[in-house]
Amino acid sequence: MISHFLRLERKQYFRSSYWQTGIALKVIMVFFALYFLVTFLALGIGSFFIIRKIYPDADPLQVVNSYLVFAFLGDLVFRFLMQKIPIMNIQPLLILPIKKKSIVHFILTKSAFSFFNVMPLFFYLPFSVVLFGEGYNTAGVLGWFFAMIFLTLFNNYVNFLINKNQKIFFSLATVLAGLCAIQYFELYDISAAVGQVFDALYANPIFVFIPFALLLITYNLNFNYLKTRVYLDDAIKKDVKEVKSVDLSWTDRLGEVAPFIKNDIRLIWRNKRPKTVFLLSFLFVAYALIFFTQEVYEEKMPVFLIFASLFVTGGFVMNFGQFIPAWDSAYYKMLMSQNIKYRLFLESKWYLMVGMTFVLYLLSIPYIYFGVDKFLMITAGAIYNIGFNSILLLYAGSFNRKRIDLDKSAFANYQGTSATQFVVIIPILALPMLLFWIFKTTVSFNAGILSIALVGLLTLVFKKYFMNFIERKYIKDKYAAIHAFDQKA
């Protein structure tokens, strides 16, 4: 039975659309995976010595132990937001002669190997190995290490029990915030108190049976809960959200593009991936803080300030714009058989990008605090984003040939990504940086900024001409796009 399940899993993994991407993308994905792996490994190995350097008097293990309570609570909050029990996959198995017990055992066991449980291993394992090397007691380290694994898995199953219950989540988040506050304001030394509990695991490895028992209990709770609920109208139910309609009639003032704008707003608000892109773009406003607060950029690498300034207002243009028109890939055929003017479809995307960039620009006004020159950089960046980048991304979009499923998460989602997205970075980011660098070194700072703004303004002035060109390109590539968006990889 298990071998059947494993075979299905293997096929699911290797035949997933994930692997059907181009070779260049695979290389980049492997590179990122390796990068994270190496980072975590380095952290696992290095943290012992780093802690010893910072706190020469303390035992590094005890220091780690004292922060574990925050780590586990934080882990739980993170899991709540990101992790979901993969129960939908078992639907085809239900009508086959397989005992429900084994199906439930299978999904619960499978969940133990998820990303959320494997990632912490990259810290605990090398850290434990270093502990051995540093002459820590073997039994103690083993006890501690296994306790960490059990607790991680315990978190895994607790999360499924919470099962997206908002109330429990908010109380958890409050507890975590409260603990952090108490610790920060030194009302009570929680980390030391709870740290002792974890220290005990090292001192008396026999205590490892406690986390193990916790793990077994939560596993069984999950098992009993699910066993009676693997029905299509219960645990395996697709959650259907009730529609909350918002009145969008104010967009009617925009005239001909209004129907498209309405759709785009609903597209963004009602689908996971574009919604994440939208919300993230507000986070990008704060991005320049990293650069503006460090003198080293101002003195040695002012070009990077331009880089940051572009991101402040460009989060939406870049992340939304790069996947035009793939956002509409699911019903692209319908749009193409309707009596629409392609121009309006494109214009509505343009309005959306420009409108959002303007809003983000307004939000960036507090950057004046860092000096008028910084704010001028952001202003030039905004003009560049509004004028040049929006048009360029519309043009680049005509090369998009990858379908996007709107309801998948945006994180680490490479669906819809192709070489286009990488090539386009050059004019979007590198060109303004280069312009700034040339004019700043040859003329002055202001000339550098002006050059960027000028490119944006010029594109804006000749927008009509560019849009004609882009429209023709989209119409020419219509069939290829229809065909490509039809491929459900």
Next chain:
Amino acid sequence: MLQSTLLIKKLKKNKIMIQVKEISKKYGKAEVLNIQSLEIPTGESFGLVGNNGAGKTTLFNTMLDLVRPTTGAITNNNIQVNESEEWKTFTSSFIDETFLIGYLTAEEYFEFIGDLRGMNKADVQSFLAQFDEFFNGEILGKKKYLRDLSKGNQKKAGIVAAMMGNPKVVILDEPFANLDPTTQIRLKKIVKELTEDRDVTVLISSHDLSHVTEVCERIVVLDKGNVVKDIQTSPATLKELETYFSV
């Protein structure tokens, strides 16, 4: 009076709405469509039948300029579909649920299509009112996104959307599939009414021989991309088709 209406009918009938000329479509070496000539007069209710892979959807997709033919051309009211987009103003269609926008409610979708077809909100309202019976209370006011509706209800929404804005040509791919018996009967009534005054040309593909013989006055059978039968529907047609397909 009667004579003159008959004359008008005859005149209208003589006018060709859709003309398929020497069309073929190849994917690699496989030829999925090859039609020498097919003329569909204005106001005809045209049925297309054939087994899976016979080329029905490909033919419709080519008519809608969603797929380019390898050779040949299709004209819709004398407009060659891949050269001008003018035909879109009087042609509407529902091929499959990818024609729906999943994240909209049915009302929002109708409003969107209405906008594209020059109908204001009131027009859309009064248009939808005719279909109360067809919707059977399962489409409007449900507070559900189209993606969360059942297959049958998605189809109902799509079919009705294809009738919006007084189209002259309506193309429906497998409209009867997934519908419940009551809705199938209601749809047949709607299609018959649509072609009654011989103004609207309706193209329907179906796997259900009895439905298609009931609503269509002419039936074309496709097999491996070729027209193998072209029948003016008569009481004997259903029998003829059943004999043909029971191989």
